[in-house]
Amino acid sequence: MDTLWPAHGIDSVDPCDFEAIFGRSAPLVVEIGFGNGETLAQLASDQPQVNFIGIEVHRPGVAQLLLQLKERELTNVRIFCADAVEILTHCIADESLSGVNLFFPDPWPKKRHHKRRLVNPDFLNLLARKLKCGGFFHAATDWEDYARHMMNVLEQCDRLENVAGRTKFSPRPAHRALTKFERRGQKLGHGVWDLIFSRRADL
Numbered sequence: 006m007d008t009l010w011p012a013h014g015i016d017s018v019d020p021c022d023f024e025a026i027f028g029r030s031a032p033l034v035v036e037i038g039f040g041n042g043e044t045l046a047q048l049a050s051d052q053p054q055v056n057f058i059g060i061e062v063h064r065p066g067v068a069q070l071l072l073q074l075k076e077r078e079l080t081n082v083r084i085f086c087a088d089a090v091e092i093l094t095h096c097i098a099d100e101s102l103s104g105v106n107l108f109f110p111d112p113w114p115k116k117r118h119h120k121r122r123l124v125n126p127d128f129l130n131l132l133a134r135k136l137k138c139g140g141f142f143h144a145a146t147d148w149e150d151y152a153r154h155m156m157n158v159l160e161q162c163d164r165l166e167n168v169a170g171r172t173k174f175s176p177r178p179a180h181r182a183l184t185k186f187e188r189r190g191q192k193l194g195h196g197v198w199d200l201i202f203s204r205r206a207d208l
């Protein structure tokens with residue numbers, strides 16, 4: 006099975022059988038918008054017991070991740086080069102994911118562009134549907150306004166619960182390696198906000 010899926014024909018695809026694709030049964034974790042793939046490759050290397058799916062629209066980033074997977078001989082990652090909402094909707098079964106990572110999503114800082122932000126109530130409902138009970142959603146951003154926006158919409162999503170306690174940001178977990186955008190933000194003196202929510206079992 007190829008590591009990379011093409012972006013075509015997604016409408017006609019049934020949810021993927023990831024056990025067959027990876028050739029084993031293992032927890033499934035998705036990273037949306039992995040950029041150059043550095044953090045995803047590191048996580049895959051640190052957690053060989055986990056099957057990872059990367060979703061990224063930017064083809065050069067996909068190529069960079071493919072190279073890293075080859076160089077590091079990592080076999081526990083598959084990649085979709087396509088829009089994350091399309092992939093979650095059509096290719097990923099409900100209640101199948103152990104976790105979703107979204108590190109430094111495009112912040113769309115101008116008010117008139119806020120509607121382009123990936124994290125909104127519809128996106129969170131879709132994501133909550135795909136998570137298993139107890140599965141996690143981990144977002145991080147260096148853009149305070151987006152962090153507060155994410156906190157607001159996440160706190161309003163009935164099926165997700167803040168691991169840190171209501172309206173609290175989480176400490177940065179040790180397993181989250183620095184990303185390219187995070188390093189860029191650090192150079193500019195930006196702060197970083199981590200939000201970790203879990204799929205509630207009772208809803």
Ligand SMILES: C[S@@+](CC[C@H](N)C(=O)[O-])C[C@H]1O[C@@H](n2cnc3c(N)ncnc32)[C@H](O)[C@@H]1O
Nearest residue numbers: 038039040061062063088089108109184185186
């Ligand atoms: C600001 S960059 C952050 C990249 C990386 N996570 C990092 O921290 O270095 C946001 C990434 O999300 C990708 N992206 C934006 N919208 C997306 C979508 N709907 N589906 C998949 N990837 C998306 C972009 O192509 C870009 O690589």
